[in-house]
Amino acid sequence: CGFQMRGTGPNSGRLPFNTIHVVASQNSNFANTLKRYIAASGTEVTDDPKAADAIMEVLREKQEKFILSRNSQGRVREYTLQYTLQFRVKDNRNAELLPPDSISLRRTISFNESAVLAKESEEAMLYRDMENDMVQQVVRRMAAIKPQVAAVAPASISSAK
Amino acid sequence: EKADADLPTNVEANQMAYDDVKQINIFTGNVVLTRGTLVMRAEKMVVSQDPAGYQYGTMYAAPGGFTTFRQKRDGGPDLWIEGRAADRIEYDSKTEIAKFYSKARVRLLDGQKVTDEVEGEFISYDSKTEFYSVNNTATGQSKPGAGRIRAIIQPRTNEKQEK
Amino acid sequence: QTAPTAQTDDNQAPTTLEAEKMTGRPEREIILEENVEITRGPTVLNADKATYDIVEDQVEAFGDIRVRRNGDRFTGKELKLKIDTGQGYVLCPTYQLELNNAQGEAERIDFISREEATVTQGTYSTCEGPDPDWYLRASKLDLDQGAEKGTAYGSVVYFKDVPILGMPVLSFPLTDARKSGVLPPTLGTSSRGGVEITVPYYFNIAPQRDLTIYPRVISKRGMQLGMQGRYLGETYSGETRVEGMPDDQLYGQARHAISSTHTQTVAPRLTYTHNLNAASDDEYPNDFSSTITAASQRLLTRDMRLSYSESFWSGSIRASNYQVLQDPRSWIRRPYDRLPQIGLQAGKQNVNGFDWTIASEFTSFTHPDFVQGERLVIKPRVTYPIVAPGYFITPSVSVHGSYYSLSDTDAATNRPPGSLSRVLPTVSVDSGLIFERETNFLGQEAIQTLEPRLFYVYTPYRNQTNFSWDQSDSSDRLFRNQTFDTGLSDINFAQIFSENRFTGNDLVSDANQLTAALVSRYVEPSGVERMRFAIAQRYYFSDQRVVAEFLDRASEENRSDILLAASGQVTETIAVDANMRYSATQRATTQSNYGVRWQPAPKRVLNLQYRRDVPNDLELTDFSAQWPIAQRWYGVGRVNYSMRENKVAEGLLGLEYQADCWIFRIVGQRTPTATGVTDTSLFVQLELTGLSKIGSNPLRALQQNVPGYQIINEP
Helix, strand or coil: CCCEECCCCCCCCCCCCCEEEEECCCCCHHHHHHHHHHHHCCCEECCCHHHCCEEEEEEEEEEEEEEEEECCCCCEEEEEEEEEEEEEEEECCCCEEEEEEEEEEEEEEECCHHHHHHHHHHHHHHHHHHHHHHHHHHHHHHHCCCCCHHHHHHHHHHHHC | CHHHHHCCCEEECCEEEEECCCCEEEEEEEEEEEECCEEEEEEEEEEEECCCCCEEEEEECCCCCCEEEEEECCCCCCEEEEEEECCEEEEECCCCEEEEEEEEEEEEEECCEEEEEEEEEEEEEECCCCEEEEECCCCCCCCCCCCCEEEEECCCHHHHHHC | CCCHHHHHHHHHCCEEEEECEEEEECCCEEEEEEEEEEEECCEEEEEEEEEEECCCCEEEEEEEEEEEECCEEEEEEEEEEECCCCEEEEECCEEECCHHHCEEECCEEEECCCCEEEEEEEEEECCCCCCCCEEEEEEEEEEECCCCEEEEEEEEEEECCEEEEEEEEEEEECCCCCCCEECCCEEEEECCCEEEEECCEEEEEECCEEEEEEEEEECCCEEEEEEEEEEECCCEEEEEEEEEECCCCCCCCCEEEEEEEEEEEEECCEEEEEEEEEECCCCHHHHCCCCCCCCCCCEEEEEEEEEEECCCEEEEEEEEEEEECCCCCCCCCCCCEEEEEEEEEEEEEEECCEEEEEEEEEEEEECCCCCEEEEEEEEEEEECCEECCCEEEEEEEEEEEEEEEEECHHHECCCCCCEEEEEEEEEEEEEEECEEEEEEECCEEEEEEEEEEEEEEEECCCCCHHHCEEEECCCCCEEEEECCCCEECCCCCCHHHCCCCEECCCCCCCEEEEEEEEEEEEECCCCCEEEEEEEEEEEECCCCHHHHHHHCCCCCCCECCEEEEEEEECCCCEEEEEEEEEECCCCEEEEEEEEEEEEEECCEEEEEEEEEECCCCEEEEEEEEEEEEECCEEEEEEEEEECCCCEEEEEEEEEEEECCCEEEEEEEEEEEEECCEEEEEEEEEEEECCCCCCCCHHHHHHHHHCCCCCCCCCC
């Protein structure tokens, strides 16, 4: 039925640049997971923006919590956890490869005051799950960037190394 | 300039005629009247004199042309006043009032630079009190809706620096 | 507002004077009569009669005066104006400013400079036309277009000629830039407090700092003062809200609430954060539902944390506890305090193919009634990830070691021993394939993926009844299986791929289980995930004995519920989000929710959601919408109808009218705040454009209750 393993078909799933630099706050869990995933998929993550073909910038990362439902005593029974990321991708000549875009993911979590500490770690687990999902989504969007001139330049840079 | 008042007046023209009955002189053909720094030009000039010796001159412009008047002003090394009229200029040396009729324009100059300028159908200028008035009809009276007089005052840059 | 450079040309520009009659003395003054027009640069003046003093560069004008200066326009009966400095006055003027086309009339306007004017006994309004819907009448009104700020003294605001607000001093922004000023007053009633009026005032202290004050009068209770400070610095940011009521007549004593969040990078790599909340009494959320402590927050976190992170390790020390606002009719168990909790994580990737991490945590749990103690948990883990674009296999071996030293054990009935320890290994293998094909989704080119995934976990069984205990506290409510910080997590796609059925570190579920899942996504060429379908189920090859002990009932199921989910943007305007847990053994859904959102255009959204949760005994439908009803009228609504109790659990209805220079909002809300206690409140708000630009709390209720709601006076 036309399915092929990714990587064998046209869409190699690899990023269209050899080196990338990720700009994010020091303790951003998302950024560390993203760097690990990109490194595993064959693109080198460098700390020096000048040596990178592309610069992925995390503009805003926000974790929010909204009340989803309450029982008749007014007690919250469910929260919606929302994780929103705003990012953009530029090449090393500051030309925009991906204009600023924001993705938000949502998960539902039940709540009971008597197990608030357990719910705290469950909340952390759900946010981590959304971060991993976000990494997939961001990588898919970066993989879809049409390789322009940027693809040519790195060849010279890497050979020069 | 005040000093002009007691200087002799001389007039040049193509022809000059004297009418005994009305005791008036008529000059015709690019008439030029000079008295000290005052210079007046016209196509035709009629001058009459009253028994006390005061002169009354009327300068007529050539059709389509202007009769002009230029005089130095007190209060500055190179200050001038220029006036012109499309119909005629009447000058009364007793009252020292000059009247400009039709498309009249009076300019104050600082050297070559025009500092102030007034245009209108009728301008009367009293050089003794340096007072002038401008009206929008050649009759010397202002009629509502008969068009507007325009004056342009350049900014007083030099005075600004002194202040 | 012309740029400053034009200002100086203004003085250099020539003055042109026109009139039907003119007299004067050269270089001193000119008297103009009939149809006078004087122009200098951007300033044009028309009048019946005027004299222009050349030396002073000053104009005096009389009769039917009209002045246009840049975009501003003035009329009046008598005027004196020094053109170069812009100083002077005009009598019985009307004015219209270019800045948010404010207009008004007055007895007199004094021009202090080119940009400042003082209006005496005048009015100010941003409405068009001679008869403005609202205007402000003030004995003195300073309009400073340079600082873009207006200040009114002894002012009264009239709306449709009805005085609605009197203020000795009232300052307001002349543009929509953030400026100190009064915020739209809110009038409302609530069943818990009676009529209340709030007139917030906003101080824009600095670009990165502002303070909002909420003086509020509540008829049945008295005066309340609320303050909210926000600040953002180079290395820190935060927000603090304080609310106090010196004497609450209904309650009989002072009441207050505070909520403060703060984050600061104290030193490179070292950050401090706190999230401190407190309230004066248990009834606070019932009585002040629309304030800091949202109606339902019965547990107020107080959490302070210092964390340090290096490239491959990070540590944190934290103190955290909760204030419980007890609701006698449905008792809340007070959670443990963690004073302190020290965490240490370290990890290295790709050490010749292996990734290792160690997560460790020492916590001292204290509690007035329950068993107390310290717990040390050490969780080393080694994985060997094999990742390729088309497949991945991630074997992982980890150990969960925990050591307890418990005190006050006599408080618990089945007294656990003084010290406990447990070391349990876990082996897991996560693997998956990723297939793709080019196809189209509802007529649009897309890539469809097919992602089968298998996740096997093995953890040996260890009797852990000692790691939870039965607890009865002072009011002898018997709590079974009390632990420090552990509970069973919901079954969902995140949990079904985790190794431990429990969240928290007190219990480790035994496992010999295999989770199988299939995910299919439709991805647009731009990489945006359009739709996602997923199905997953877990097979237990041996009984889950720790879970059975925790739940005190044997669970013989050898298969978990089937999880199904479908979500995404079906069309440009319709988004769907549905998931369901289907129990194969009972052939019934145990949990399900289906949601659809239709958002055809800005300020038009419809959300419909049906949620059913059999174990938690919850079944409700939730409908919310923002829709334009008629010309300039917008409706906002939300109804949360609980089928179980077949009554409206929560409702909100709002109407908004947008005129050209004001917005009227009326919001009715019905929220349960405690057992058998619901607060029905009605809020009316009038936002006068130009007088106050920033919204206030009824908006927050709208934004929180109607997902996708957009503020109507913002583009």
